[in-house]
Amino acid sequence: MACRWILLILALYTSVIMILSKSTCTKGLSKEKNGTCTDMNECEDNGCGDNAVCFNTYGSYYCQCADGFRSTGDANFTGETTFKCKDINECSEVKDICGPNTICTNTIPKYYCKCSKGFYPTPGVEPYNKSINVNCTDIDECQEENTCGPNTTCINTQGSYYCLCNAGFVLKSGKTNFTDNMEQCEDICKVNKTICGNGTCHHGASSHYCTCNRGFTNYGNNGSQCTTLNCEVFKDMTNLKEDFHAAHNLMMQLKQICLELTEAKSPSQLNGEKILEQLLSAIDKLLSSGSFSYNWKVSIFLDMVDNALKIIGPLIKTPRTKKSFTQTELDLLVQTGTDLPQGTVTLSANKTQLDIHLETAAGHPPHYPGFTTVSLLSYKNLEGIADGFYSGMKPEKNQSFKINSKVVTVTVSNGNTSFLKEPVNLTFYHLTQSVESSHTCAFWDSSEEGGSWSARGCSVVESNREYTVCSCTHLSSFAVLMALYEMENKFELQLITWVGLSLSLICLFICILTFSLIRSIQSPRTTIHLHLCISLFISNLIFLAGISKTGNQVGCAVVAGMLHFFYLAAFCWMCLEGIQLFRMVVLVFNTTFKPLYMMAGGYGVPAVIVAISALVNAKGYGTKTYCWLSLEFIWSFFGPVCVIILLNIFFFLITVWKLAQKFTSLNPDLDNLQKIKAFVITAVAQLCVLGTMWIFGCFQFEKGTIAMSYLFTIFGSLQGAMLFVMHCLFSKQVREEYGNIWSRFCGPQKKTYSEFSNSHFSKAQAYKSSQDTGESQI
Structure with missing residues (x-):
């Protein structure tokens, strides 16, 4: 029993000793029998996990992911962590x-x-x-045999290819290309029975072609549909032959062309460019004849041009055609092809521009004939002919209209343009630039009481001083109308005009008698005054008698021409006065103008200006409201007037400068200088009276210029009275002569012979002095 306890105690002692001996080595090391510590290889137990590589170190180890993998944590790790190795997707x-x-x-x-x-x-x-x-x-798949099949063309691309049907062949599926060789290209005439429209399809060497039935045409474009040609639009109207002969001849010519197009073999023989030139030449003759006195004639003309361009347009071979004639300017675009065109095109002609979608111009299937035409025809002078027909407009109170752009006709091959899904845009540049005037987009409506301008379907997109952009949902002939406003208080203005002009006529008549009959005051300057008064007297008399006589167009033009002449003559005589002062003061000439030279300057220059103006634009004389110059022609008067005013201002400034020098000299001739000074003052005053009146007249073309209208009327009507006051009543010598005349006829006593002799002698001396100085005394 004791032995057992002893053995147990020894065993326990041995175990304790062994445990105590092991604890003496650090982690990762193991103690050998001899008592030494050696490294432990942790990698033998695969402590790193999948897809990782283990690396042993002395007393430890570490792991790294294998090639193609990435750690979810640190690049170096141990099995004691939660890191794993996941695959790297190199492709992404x-x-x-x-x-x-x-x-x-x-x-x-x-x-x-x-x-x-x-x-x-x-x-x-x-x-x-x-x-x-x-x-x-x-x-290159196309090098392989029978890649696409018969009647095809193989097109190689990078990594692929596609097949196209040869000309005259199509796919039943309607596709334009394919890669599946199960598809087959078949004859287009068999696949699409309606490709020719009203005609018969034939397979040709290069493609298919259509032969049109009688009454139809494809304008010589063999691959295009055969469309109906309604040649009855060019009617043989008997009234045209008598009342509108030029239009009748043109209409018959166009009808013959239309009938030739309906013949199967005719289109290829027709020269579209030549026919187009014939049309534009005929339009020139028609517009130059001036036979558009009624709105129904304008309607017939515009409809005829529209129908003619629809027929002639597809005959043009060039993609873009621009032509300019005396009365017209044309921009024409033609595109052919079986595919419906896409995108927007811009055409321009003579101060106008058109922006239109090609889909709108072509017409949508099945109405697309295989070609597209767009034309913009601008008329250079039609705005004057087509002006005045506004029954289709709805004016506001005291509002009237005037065309302020070129008139254009827009024509496309699409037969249905009464209501467009995509509106067209037209840009019109104004003929008269005005800040205050409003503008309206309008088209010519032939159905409106024989023809009238109408704003239906058109709206203003943008408008400023220079141009107006219009948007319209239909096609026709277009223009921009400027709104004019009649002057309010018209009766008051007329009353002022009649009273003022009547008073001026009386005063001018007295001036004419004074300057022509009283010899003591006669001089070159009074001669200029005399003819100035005569010009104003005649112009005022014509103004009162004929300014509103617009019933007779020829008579109204004559009245406007005479007013143009005599008003210019008044300014020319005023210019001669400035030249006379300049000669007298600056050039120190005591000699006077020869009468022939004075007459040439006073009446010859205006006659030349009026003659040239009448030859350039005879229609500029007389308007529908007054017998005066038309608005676009007014500068044939204001131009020379502005030049004369500037010349006289120059002469007067030089004269005043020279006078100032002479007054400061040591021995001035005070008598002559005082007279010249008085002449200059009255001349400047005269220039202000005449010039100011026409400056106010420049503002008569805008809305809301009532104040300017009153000033213009007052100054204009009282010109004669003002000249009488300046040249007669303000002149001491003239007043003395008036007193002498009054005393002769109304005085209580008669002069004795000696008094008469003395008076006659003094007048003769004054006359002699006037002749010496070249001027009268004031």
Whole structure:
């Protein structure tokens, strides 16, 4: 029993000793029998997990992910952590790792590359990775036999190809190309029975062609549909032959062309460019004849031009044609092809611009004939002919209209343009630029009481001083109308005019008698005054008698021409006065103008200006409201007037400067200088009276210029009275002569012979003095 306890105690002692001996080595080391500590190899137990590599170290170890894997944590880790090794997707993480035209496939742990469909590897190694230098080259499928099938053309592309049907063949599916060789290209005439419209389809060497039935045409475009030609639009109207002869001849010519087009063999023989030039030449003659006195004639003309352009347009072979004639300017676009055109085009002609969608111009299937035409025809002078027909407009109170742009006709091949899904935009540049005037977009409506301008379907997109942009939902002939406003208080203005002009006529008549009959005051200057008064007297008399006589167009033009002449003559005589002062003061000439030279300057120059103006634009004389110059022609008067005023201002400034020098000299001739000073003052006053009146007249073309209207009327009507006050009543010598005349006829006593002799002698002395100085005394 004791022995057992002893053995147990020894065993326990031995175990304790062994435990105590082991604890003496650090972690990762094991103690040998001899008592030394040696390294433990933890990698033998694969403590790193899957897809990792274990690295043993003295007393420890560490793990790293194998090639193609990445740690979820630190790059170096131990099995005691939760880090794992996951596969790297090189295909998504490395851009173009395989190169162009390739497919990258990820695997565990690596990846591999293959060429895309339609490419093959050079050298022929596949699959591969970037360590191997491989290029993927395109496979030309079109070199293979029977790739697309019969009646086709193979087009190779990078990595693929596609097939096109040859001309005259199409796919039943309607596709334009294919790659599936199950598709077949068939004869277009068999697949599409309606391709020719009202005609018969034939298969040709290069493509199909259509032979049109009688009464139809494709304008010589063999691949286009045969469309109806309504030649009855060019009617043989007997009233046109008598009342509108030029239009009748043109209409018959166009009808013959239309009938020739309906013949199957005619279109290819017709020269579209030549026919177009014939049309524009005929339009020139028609517009130059001036035979558009009624609105129904304007309607017939515009409808005829529209129908003619629709017929002639498709005959033009060039894609873009621009022509300019005396009365017209044309921009024409032609496109052919079986596909409906897309996009927007811009045409321009003579201060106008058109923006239109090609789909709108072509017409939508099945109405698309295989060609598209768009034309913009601008008339250079039609705005004057078509002006005045506004029954289709709805004016506001005291509002009237005037055309302020060129008139244009827009024509397209689309037969249905009464209501457009996409509106067209027209830009019109104004003939008269005005800040205050409002503008309206209008078209010519032939159905409105024989023809009238109408704003229906058109609206203003943008408008400023220079141009107006219009948007319209239909096609026709278009223009921009400027709104004019009649002057309010018209009765008051007329009353002022009649009273003022009547008073001026009386005063001017007295001036004429004074300057022509009283010899003592006669001089070159009073001669200028005399003819100035005569010009104003005649112009005022004509103004009162004929300014509103617009019933007779020829008579109204004569009245306007005479007013133009005599008003210019008044300014020319005023200019001669400025020249006379300049000669007298600056050039120190005591000699006077020869009467012939004075008459040439006073009446000859205005006659030349009026003659040239009448030859350039005879229609500029006389308007529908007054017998005066038209608004666009007014500068034939204001131009010379402005030049004369500027010349006289120059002469007067030089004269005043010279006078100032002479007054400061040591021995001035005070008597002559005082007289010249008085002449200058009255001349400047006269220039202010005449010039100011016409300055106010420049403002008569805008809305809301009532104040200017009153000033213009007052100054204009009282010109004669003001001249009488300045040249007669303000002149001491003239007042004395008036007193002598009054005393002769109304005085209580008669003069004795001696008094008469003395008076006659003094007058003779004054007359002699006047002749010496070249001027009268004031």
